[in-house]
Amino acid sequence: MTSFRPKTVIEPFRIKSVEHIKQTTREQREEALAAAYYNPFLLKSEDVMIDLLTDSGTGAMSKQQWAGMMLGDESYAGSDSFFKFDAAVRKITGYRHVLPTHQGRAAERILFSAMLCKGDIVPNNTHFDTTRANVEYRGAIAKDILIAAGHDPSLVHPFKGNIDLIELARLLVASKHDTDGAAKVPIVMITVTNNSGGGQPVSMANLRAASKLCRDYGVPLFLDACRFAENAYFIKLREDGYQDKSPLEIAQEMFSHADGCTMSAKKDGLANIGGFLAFNDDELADKAKNILILSEGYVTYGGLAGYDMEAIAVGLEEVMREDYLAYRITSTQYLGSVLSGKHGIPIVQPPGGHAIYIDAKAMLPHIPQSEYPAWTLALILYLEGGIRSVEIGSVMFGRQPDGSEIPAANELVRLAFPRRVYTQSHVDYVAEVLGYIASKKDQIRWVRMMESPPVLRHFTAKFQPAHDGVLLADK
Ligand SMILES: Cc1ncc(COP(=O)(O)O)c(C=O)c1O
Numbered sequence: 329m330t331s332f333r334p335k336t337v338i339e340p341f342r343i344k345s346v347e348h349i350k351q352t353t354r355e356q357r358e359e360a361l362a363a364a365y366y367n368p369f370l371l372k373s374e375d376v377m378i379d380l381l382t383d384s385g386t387g388a389m390s391k392q393q394w395a396g397m398m399l400g401d402e403s404y405a406g407s408d409s410f411f412k413f414d415a416a417v418r419k420i421t422g423y424r425h426v427l428p429t430h431q432g433r434a435a436e437r438i439l440f441s442a443m444l445c446k447g448d449i450v451p452n453n454t455h456f457d458t459t460r461a462n463v464e465y466r467g468a469i470a471k472d473i474l475i476a477a478g479h480d481p482s483l484v485h486p487f488k489g490n491i492d493l494i495e496l497a498r499l500l501v502a503s504k505h506d507t508d509g510a511a512k513v514p515i516v517m518i519t520v521t522n523n524s525g526g527g528q529p530v531s532m533a534n535l536r537a538a539s540k541l542c543r544d545y546g547v548p549l550f551l552d553a554c555r556f557a558e559n560a561y562f563i564k565l566r567e568d569g570y571q572d573k574s575p576l577e578i579a580q581e582m583f584s585h586a587d588g589c590t591m592s593a594k595k596d597g598l599a600n601i602g603g604f605l606a607f608n609d610d611e612l613a614d615k616a617k618n619i620l621i622l623s624e625g626y627v628t629y630g631g632l633a634g635y636d637m638e639a640i641a642v643g644l645e646e647v648m649r650e651d652y653l654a655y656r657i658t659s660t661q662y663l664g665s666v667l668s669g670k671h672g673i674p675i676v677q678p679p680g681g682h683a684i685y686i687d688a689k690a691m692l693p694h695i696p697q698s699e700y701p702a703w704t705l706a707l708i709l710y711l712e713g714g715i716r717s718v719e720i721g722s723v724m725f726g727r728q729p730d731g732s733e734i735p736a737a738n739e740l741v742r743l744a745f746p747r748r749v750y751t752q753s754h755v756d757y758v759a760e761v762l763g764y765i766a767s768k769k770d771q772i773r774w775v776r777m778m779e780s781p782p783v784l785r786h787f788t789a790k791f792q793p794a795h796d797g798v799l800l801a802d803k
Contacts (some may be wrong), residue, residue: 337658340651341748344391349377353712355713361711364777365790368706368716377714378754380743385594385601387499387747390646393598393639397787400635405626409634409641413604416592416641420556420576420648421583421608425613427620430631432554432592433458434624435605436463439550439590442615443514444468451499452517452552454492454524459517459552459590478525481676481687481738487531489522489559490676491538500545516542519552520559520582524720526740527555527680530561532570532581539585548609553589556582557596557679561653578650588612590640595682598643598747602636652748656671657681660745663755671763678738683744684761688721692772697722697735699774699794705741705765708772708799715760718742723777724786731782771801 352360352375364370373379379386401407410428417426429435436459444450446467455463455470463470473495477485496516503513518538521529521632542549560578564570570578583589588607593599605616617627624631632640646652664679667686674690689700690694695701702721709715728734743758766771773795780789793799 335784337655337752339751339796340649340655340747342391346750350374352377354711357711357714360418360450361402361654361707365778365792366707367786367789367791368710368718369787371710371716375714376710376716378750378758379714379716380683380745380758381718383595383744384592384598385748386749387594387600389598389639390598390642390748392646393642395637396638396642400633400638402634405628405635407583407628407634409637410628412639412641412791416607416644417604420579420644421553421589422580423583423588424608425606425610425616427605427616427627428630428632428637429603429605429624430601431594432552432603434588434631435592435603436462436552438605438616438619438623439515439588440466441469441619442612445509445512447509447512449499449503449511449513450515450517451491451496451513453489453519453530454522455517456519456523456552456554459519461746474522478522478528479737479738481526481685481690482674484527484677486562486678487534488528489525489530490534491518491522491530493537494542496538497541500541500547502545504545505623513547516547516549517552518549518586519554521555521562521681523554523682526676526685527558527683528676529566529681532563532578532585533567535582535585542587548587549585550607551583551586551589553583554592555681556589556591557653558649558656560648561650561657562681565657574648575650579648593640593643593652595628595747596644596647597640598647599636599640602632602640604630656745656747657736659752659755660684663743663759665757666759667762668701671759671766673762675765683742685720686741686743687738688741689739691766694770695772695774697726697739698733700739700777700791701774702739702741703791704772704774704799708765708774709741709761712765713757715743715758715761718744718773719786723789727780727782727785768800771803773798773801774798 360375444466448468460470473492478488502511593602667673674687676685692701703719722736725736775791776794
């Protein structure tokens with residue numbers, strides 16, 4: 329007899345502790361938006377019903393993680409909690425040196441301070457913004473070399489996060505023959521999954537080939553591993569030869585192709601804070617530990633409390649569970665298929681691991697990029713449904729270092745899902761609100777930027793609706 333195989337993927341957890349969601353009316357949200365100068369970053373979180381601003385540090389911890397926090401050993405040196413943390417990181421990565429840090433960006437800063445000089449080039453599939461900023465802070469050049477398929481939002485490809493191997497080889501050859509320091513590549517990074525490129529995965533074949541190139545040229549390869557577990561699960565689903573392997577085995581192989589990693593434990597560490605830098609090189613360890621002690625803390629706690637390290641150690645075990653990863657990837661894909669299939673909303677295809685990215689340029693062709701279509705769509709999403717998202721478009725990337733404006737390559741609205749926080753009905757609600765907005769898309773008006781700081785303007789810029797205070801016109 330064949331056994332019953334349910335199609336419904338259930339949340340693989342029961343809810344033990346709840347957080348109340350304040351239900352708001354459209355009028356209340358209109359007031360809240362005006363008070364926040366039409367900038368979602370300036371909203372109070374209590375006025376947000378579904379918060380999809382980021383998946384970073386916003387996840388729900390398990391009872392084992394909370395219990396682990398009570399075991400936190402707060403000794404300055406050699407704490408129990410550090411050894412649990414160290415063992416959990418080594419089990420997955422296999423790297424000898426594990427340095428705890430308060431976030432991923434601290435791991436980046438320490439790594440680049442130890443490895444980069446002015447004028448060096450760092451290739452990456454796509455640098456995340458803190459990674460780019462930390463490379464540039466050293467006077468080095470952050471070079472994104474994503475495969476061409478990764479630049480086309482509507483193209484379906486299983487591994488749109490892959491690094492361009494031909495360009496990587498070219499940079500490594502130029503570095504080898506560099507005599508005046510103008511083309512030196514001291515490190516190569518690959519971001520798994522590729523957050524800034526739509527949360528798209530990198531294949532094992534691509535990691536293996538990049539690794540071979542880097543080893544042939546004697547250049548270390550580091551993973552920006554924030555979403556390593558989601559990437560491992562995509563490999564299991566999409567790459568030949570991995571279907572029967574566990575996410576842990578796949579992750580271990582991914583890390584074996586690299587020489588080290590930076591990690592924000594706020595993502596696939598299933599923790600609310602924390603990160604680490606891990607690698608094998610003993611010489612680098614001496615330098616990095618000195619910088620760690622100078623700026624984060626002693627080597628057995630970095631920027632973390634003992635209880636944070638306990639929570640991360642447990643989180644790293646839990647994130648490798650196949651039922652968790654199946655639920656995580658399925659719920660993102662489900663939202664993507666309802667938005668594009670039922671409501672005809674253009675999204676970056678295929679859906680990534682942690683987020684759906686709506687292509688506002690394609691959805692709202694009547695709004696020129698100079699009028700910020702993705703920012704406007706994010707505002708309407710809040711106004712109509714109390715849902716907070718983030719613009720990844722010309723407000724975030726349009727201003728150039730010389731102060732001039734160049735439209736961003738894409739106008740995306742990212743809906744990033746906190747881990748283990750929202751249920752199926754929340755996802756259905758998001759889809760329903762977006763379906764309503766899509767049915768009125770021709771009536772959407774836009775905003776004008778009134779005030780903005782010279783850098784990172786999306787966090788604090790102030791806006792106003794450009795049409796008599798109206799964002800969604802009657803007709
Ligand atoms: C790919 C990637 N790298 C690095 C970081 C930085 O991590 P953190 O926010 O912990 O500093 C992030 C955070 O979102 C990220 O997505």
